[in-house]
Amino acid sequence: MMAGTRNWITGATLVLGCYYLGTWLSSSTGLPLPGALTGLLILLAVLFIVPTAEPLVARAASPLLRHMSVLFVPAVLGVSAYWSEIAQNGWAIGIAIIITTCISLGISAKIAEKLLSSRHAHLSQVPAKKDAAEQVTEQREVKKGSDND
Amino acid sequence: MIEAIKNAATLSGVVWLAITLLFYWVGLAINRKYYRYPISHPLIFTALSVGLVVYFSNTAMAHYQQSAGLLHWLLGPVTVALALPIYRQWQRLRHYGLPLVVSIMAGGIVAPILAWAALWVFNSPISIQLTMLAKSITTPLAMEASAQIGGIPALAAVFVITTGVVGAIAATSIFRVFKVTDTQSQGVALGTVAHAVGTAKSLHMGDDVAAMATLGLCVNGIFTAIILPLIFSFLSPSL
Numbered sequence: 001m002m003a004g005t006r007n008w009i010t011g012a013t014l015v016l017g018c019y020y021l022g023t024w025l026s027s028s029t030g031l032p033l034p035g036a037l038t039g040l041l042i043l044l045a046v047l048f049i050v051p052t053a054e055p056l057v058a059r060a061a062s063p064l065l066r067h068m069s070v071l072f073v074p075a076v077l078g079v080s081a082y083w084s085e086i087a088q089n090g091w092a093i094g095i096a097i098i099i100t101t102c103i104s105l106g107i108s109a110k111i112a113e114k115l116l117s118s119r120h121a122h123l124s125q126v127p128a129k130k131d132a133a134e135q136v137t138e139q140r141e142v143k144k145g146s147d148n149d
Numbered sequence: 150m151i152e153a154i155k156n157a158a159t160l161s162g163v164v165w166l167a168i169t170l171l172f173y174w175v176g177l178a179i180n181r182k183y184y185r186y187p188i189s190h191p192l193i194f195t196a197l198s199v200g201l202v203v204y205f206s207n208t209a210m211a212h213y214q215q216s217a218g219l220l221h222w223l224l225g226p227v228t229v230a231l232a233l234p235i236y237r238q239w240q241r242l243r244h245y246g247l248p249l250v251v252s253i254m255a256g257g258i259v260a261p262i263l264a265w266a267a268l269w270v271f272n273s274p275i276s277i278q279l280t281m282l283a284k285s286i287t288t289p290l291a292m293e294a295s296a297q298i299g300g301i302p303a304l305a306a307v308f309v310i311t312t313g314v315v316g317a318i319a320a321t322s323i324f325r326v327f328k329v330t331d332t333q334s335q336g337v338a339l340g341t342v343a344h345a346v347g348t349a350k351s352l353h354m355g356d357d358v359a360a361m362a363t364l365g366l367c368v369n370g371i372f373t374a375i376i377l378p379l380i381f382s383f384l385s386p387s388l
Binding site: 018042072098 | 375
């Protein structure tokens with residue numbers, strides 16, 4: 001219990017430290033990267049250098065990541081300020097999102113299939129790979145969803 | 150951070166945070182029951198309900214946003230925390246190597262360009278066009294990136310969620326039309342184009358599909374959030 005709390009605090013401090021370091025770096029060096037993204041890259045580097053930090057970070061970060069959706073609520077409600085702009089461009093936005101998302105989904109799946117299958121072909125000494133993967137998916141056809149964001 | 154906590158500690162801060170969390174809790178329960186339907190994403194229910202309460206209680210939206218500012222502030226740390234899933238997928242990324250990275254990048258380039266082109270054809274305002282460029286990546290990164298390039302972060306959040314829901318709903322039929330049968334490639338496309346909502350959908354298609362989707366989500370998120378501001382910082386003198 002005590003150790004759990006201590007881990008949580010260490011992990012949270014690490015994440016926050018990376019966040020503030022990232023925002024500071026981005027704003028003080030004029031780096032064209034969002035501060036939080038710089039913080040992400042720093043935390044990633046920390047994880048690679050000190051792999052033992054992973055459970056600590058997980059302790060603090062996992063609940064936050066699992067419930068990320070609720071954090072967007074104030075931001076999303078901010079669109080009310082842009083209501084007229086959205087309404088005026090409703091058709092264009094609708095088409096841009098619905099149709100192009102479908103096309104992009106198809107195209108990128110197609111590209112992935114081409115590229116990954118050439119990779120499979122390279123590894124043709126072990127052709128069982130793809131079959132095994134298919135079997136696994138068949139077995140797990142119905143599986144309960146968990147994380148939603 | 151101090152200011153966000155101060156705002157949360159006021160009466161209206163406590164009330165609005167409680168209302169938001171309460172609706173989110175209901176939204177989660179609905180999502181758990183109807184997890185097969187991407188439209189049951191908890192953010193959709195929560196945002197609509199809270200929006201209605203704010204509207205009917207005659208509260209100014211800016212007042213709500215200030216009161217619930219703690220949630221908004223947490224977006225920064227949660228973006229940093231995305232390093233964790235990326236770190237955990239690293240082995241798999243190394244295993245598939247360049248072909249995987251190239252296919253994720255291809256999807257990450259095709260999706261925003263097509264969406265932007267549609268808006269450009271319709272002559273939409275430039276701020277909306279710019280916002281659309283970030284629509285395929287996970288919400289916190291999309292908001293950061295769109296703010297950086299002169300888009301509208303609030304709008305980015307809405308575009309991103311809508312894209313995810315559309316992608317997750319349409320995925321099965323699209324893969325049939327495009328005749329893509331390899332499930333891992335489907336996972337890559339879902340994560341790359343439809344980010345976290347697509348990844349949630351891929352969970353029902355198998356663990357390895359979900360892992361590929363997570364990779365698509367992570368790699369494309371970072372790739373787009375790095376490349377977009379870079380491109381625009383070079384272009385900006387001419388804009």
